[in-house]
Amino acid sequence: MITSAMNNNSNLALVDVNIKRKAMLYDASKCTACRGCQGACKQWHDLPAEKTHNWGSYQNPKDLSPKTWLIIRFDEHVDDRGYPVWLFNRQSCFHCDNPDCSAVCPTGAMTVRDDGVVFVNHELCIGCGNCADACPFGVPHIDKETEKSYKCNFCIDRIDNGLAPACVSACPTGALKYGEREELEKEALERVKKLKEMGFTEANAYGVGDYKTGVILVLPFSPEKYSWIPPKPQHTKPVVWWKEILSPLGAIAIGASALGALFHYVTIGPKRVEEALPEEEEEK
Amino acid sequence: MGITRRNFLKATGVFTAAATLGINLKPAKAKAEELKITKARETKTICPYCAVGCGMLVHSIPHTNKVINLEGDPDHVINRGALCAKGATLRQLAGSENRRRLTKPLYRAPGSSEWREVSWDWAIEQIARRVKETRDRTFITRKPNGNVVNRCEGIASLGSAALDNEECYLLVKMLRALGIVYLEHQARI
Numbered sequence A: 001m002i003t004s005a006m007n008n009n010s011n012l013a014l015v016d017v018n019i020k021r022k023a024m025l026y027d028a029s030k031c032t033a034c035r036g037c038q039g040a041c042k043q044w045h046d047l048p049a050e051k052t053h054n055w056g057s058y059q060n061p062k063d064l065s066p067k068t069w070l071i072i073r074f075d076e077h078v079d080d081r082g083y084p085v086w087l088f089n090r091q092s093c094f095h096c097d098n099p100d101c102s103a104v105c106p107t108g109a110m111t112v113r114d115d116g117v118v119f120v121n122h123e124l125c126i127g128c129g130n131c132a133d134a135c136p137f138g139v140p141h142i143d144k145e146t147e148k149s150y151k152c153n154f155c156i157d158r159i160d161n162g163l164a165p166a167c168v169s170a171c172p173t174g175a176l177k178y179g180e181r182e183e184l185e186k187e188a189l190e191r192v193k194k195l196k197e198m199g200f201t202e203a204n205a206y207g208v209g210d211y212k213t214g215v216i217l218v219l220p221f222s223p224e225k226y227s228w229i230p231p232k233p234q235h236t237k238p239v240v241w242w243k244e245i246l247s248p249l250g251a252i253a254i255g256a257s258a259l260g261a262l263f264h265y266v267t268i269g270p271k272r273v274e275e276a277l278p279e280e281e282e283e284k
Numbered sequence B: 001m002g003i004t005r006r007n008f009l010k011a012t013g014v015f016t017a018a019a020t021l022g023i024n025l026k027p028a029k030a031k032a033e034e035l036k037i038t039k040a041r042e043t044k045t046i047c048p049y050c051a052v053g054c055g056m057l058v059h060s061i062p063h064t065n066k067v068i069n070l071e072g073d074p075d076h077v078i079n080r081g082a083l084c085a086k087g088a089t090l091r092q093l094a095g096s097e098n099r100r101r102l103t104k105p106l107y108r109a110p111g112s113s114e115w116r117e118v119s120w121d122w123a124i125e126q127i128a129r130r131v132k133e134t135r136d137r138t139f140i141t142r143k144p145n146g147n148v149v150n151r152c153e154g155i156a157s158l159g160s161a162a163l164d165n166e167e168c169y170l171l172v173k174m175l176r177a178l179g180i181v182y183l184e185h186q187a188r189i
Helices: A002-010 A036-044 A100-104 A130-134 A156-160 A166-170 A181-197 A237-267 A276-283 B005-030 B120-138 B165-178
Strands: A022-027 A071-078 A084-091 A110-112 A118-120 A141-143 A148-150 A176-180 A204-206 A215-219 B041-046 B055-060 B067-072 B139-142 B148-159 B180-185
Touching: A022 A181, A036 A071, A036 A166, A036 B067, A084 A215, A100 A110, A100 A130, A100 A237, A118 A148, A166 A176, A166 B067, A176 A181, A181 A204, A181 A215, B120 B139, B120 B148, B148 B165, B165 B180
Parallel strands: A022 A215, B148 B180
Antiparallel strands: A022 A176, A071 A084, A110 A118, A141 A148, A204 A215, B041 B055, B055 B067, B139 B148
16 A cells, blocks of 8 residues: 555656666768758747858858757768768767766756756856866857856756657658667667668768767768867867866875874874963973 | 554554655656646647648647747657758747737738738728729730630739648639639749
């Protein structure tokens, strides 16, 4: 009777016992750059439009901003035969494993969930801009008016309630998929194999190697040809230094000083500030 | 086995403690965000933009009719939840979002520089009257060489991509009945 009552109550909590790494798969070879995802993202998050101008590309706006968390980029490239190639790709937060933005955040506002989603807790964010500097993909942006950092939050409200993220549910061509990371990683590698058979010799899956991400890209061309994708993403050096050397050293130092204090207390005893002290000095 | 007063109180105490723990600890740990459309009214509609006719779900606040979300209908047979950029941002067209949306027909008389609001009845009657006048004035029964043509050259029709199959059928039927031969479509321009 008691257990059944507890189960009823725990329905409120939405706790998944076996939390698995969630991910998104973006297949650039299927993307038609209709920008349905871009519009759906703005719509779901109630983000206002931005005033933009024509800068010689279909891509609009030109870059991510606090009010634009997802853009489809229209990169241009001339291939070996001299033909122009249009490289569509999707720029948004990658939801990396061990993200730099979270490591450098002084207030802990950049939160990493058990399912791999990285989101900004705006109650804690002070808008210092560390995350924007640390991100290798240039994703977080600071709004100067509200002084807070903004970026894609993987639609955590939607995925907690069993819906796919807004961009994924809007995609008409199936270029965007949402699911568990292990399965999507396999799917990405299979797709790369297929693309290579079709003649895309440079086809590659991005975010599945040493640097694991929550958004896996399938790119028909090598990452250097895209305007913003670092070919070999890595954690920023100061972050690595801070996280792997300074931070553990600090922890050791704190532990050592605590131990030292304990040792001092046991061997010498507490410091006594007594009235007798001046008298002793007088005796000397 | 009867339930004594003491046992009943014990059971109640344990039950309350367990229930309280069940409610209090787990949600705090989970941080599950509430969906903004949980309490919204859900209405089904069809995208008005192009002839594909994607299904949509409109979520609005019941009393104020303010649209808070609009997305593709995952159960709709045509789009299965997907939408293009225009469809995905259709919410901007909704009355609660778009203050510039017209709700009454406007009329600008020939030579006038101002628009004035008119009633639907008046507007529809005027349209019908002017179509009839123009058609009667410009209807040609025979070409100069004597061939019978029975056509109206004073009116042209510009169809819209938002028209579906049935609407196009009715429109063409009406235009042919008037003798109009210049039927154009927006997507051909």
